Amino acid sequence: MDDFDMLNAPAAGNGVGSEEDPAAAFLAQQESEIAGIENDEGFSILDSGEVPSSLTDSNGGNGPSDAYAAISNADRLQAEPESLRKWREEQRDRLELLDDNSRKQESEWKEKAKVELEEWHARQNEQLEKTKTNNRAAEEAMVSDLDENNPGTEWERVARLCDFNPKSSKQAKDVSRMRSVLISLKQSPLVR
Template sequence: MDGFGDNFDQADVDPAAEFLAREKDQLAGLGDDVIPAASESNASDDAPANSGVVNYDYEYEFNEAAPVVREEPEKIKKWREEQQKRLEEKDKEEEKKKLELREQAKKELEDWYKHHEEAIGKTKASNRESAKNAEKQFVAETAEIEPGTEWERIAKLCDFNPKSSKSSRDVSRMRSIILQLKQTPLTSNA
């Protein structure tokens, strides 16, 4: 291992001890200027000077003079009072407007529900009438059953519009068969 410059055989030399010794030599003169807190004249007489015990019974003297409080000018006081009154008035007005808006909204909502119910009622009535008319027409047509008109009646029930729905199945073949049967009805051999 000597080729790498690592010499682990010397167990006598401690690198940390060498570092500490070097630092101690370099910083040796700096510690003389610092006075420990316990060695000041304010330290307690019971504790030795270098014991590290600090006497916290010592009271510091602060400048007890109260900070000067500047009085607000009279104009600013009046402005603050007026501003406070204006804000209170605005708050009252805002509460009144809120109540008015809530009442108005409640009335509009009731009116909307009333009109909605009327519209639904009208729609139901018209649907019933149209269903009754369609039923009457269907019953009238069933009474007039003539032989050979069956396919014509079926054709009336079917929607022959080729563009009716793009999502449904292709029923063009069925449509053409029904139209063909309508035009040339089958004759029964009875």
Template sequence: MDAFGDGNFEQPELDPAAEFLAREQNALAGLEDEIPPLPTGAGDDDVTQSKAEDGNDDFSGYTVPKQVTEEPERIRKWREEQKTRLEEKDREEERKKDELREQARKELEDWYKHHEEAISKTKAANRESAKNAEKQFVAETDEIEPGTEWERIAKLCDFNPKTNKSSKDISRMRSIILQLKQNPISASKKV
């Protein structure tokens, strides 16, 4: 270590935070003298007292004046005109909303009226067709002749293969019913 000179490399450690605070205090030391303290008035509207939020009263003697800036006449006029335009637009929007609500209410009433009429017509048509179907069924039951049973069953079945694409495959049942319709099994053949 003698080659480097002294051999004592120990220097006192400086706290960087303490060094920063000392430097800032030196820089800000003269500012307090430049700003004259303002007199505090009890009812003065132009000044307000400021107090730190944490309860620190370091600045309790200082007052901060409110910024009182006069708006230019053009900006004041523009703000007033903008306010009136916005109020007019709000009134127009409310009027249009009311019109739309009234129109929607009328359309809904009309829809319910037409819907009820359609339902009542459908109910009447269903009742009528059910009565006719019942009358036809009763008339056909009176005319039961031996050997026509499979023909009556074939009338009740839908044999169109295109109508029931999503249902199960009933082609075998269809062919058996058609075969029985054409060649019915009589009671004498069963025994």
């Protein structure tokens, strides 16, 4: 007998090794449990009661066993805890509600923008029509003034065409120099 066989042999009457080896007992227990898992015919993980094909021995007993693959598949196929499933459902419901709200808000914004754009176009068209009407009236007045070519009324016509009001906010350019030149010409006309 070699040294290793002596450890596994039943103890002689001297009391040394009279207890069972705990490591060997543990290994034997694990092997029997794994064998029980592999050979358990009533083992069902799926809700339908079927044993997943990944847990059945597909290689006919040849080669290494898929005990670890079977255990990992069993872990993955087990139902998740109730609290986690409830949280996932609540989270999904919350996200769906947020998506619905954002879709509603987007459609409301689109409708509001559409209405505002239509109102803006209406105001622009109204302003354009007013400007056209004012320009036509001013053009007709200018043409009628051109037809009345009375001598001595030249400066009145110039004054009507030029805005000599210094407080006028319509003009962005400084026309004070042109205004002063026209006023000086009116007061002392050029002699030919």
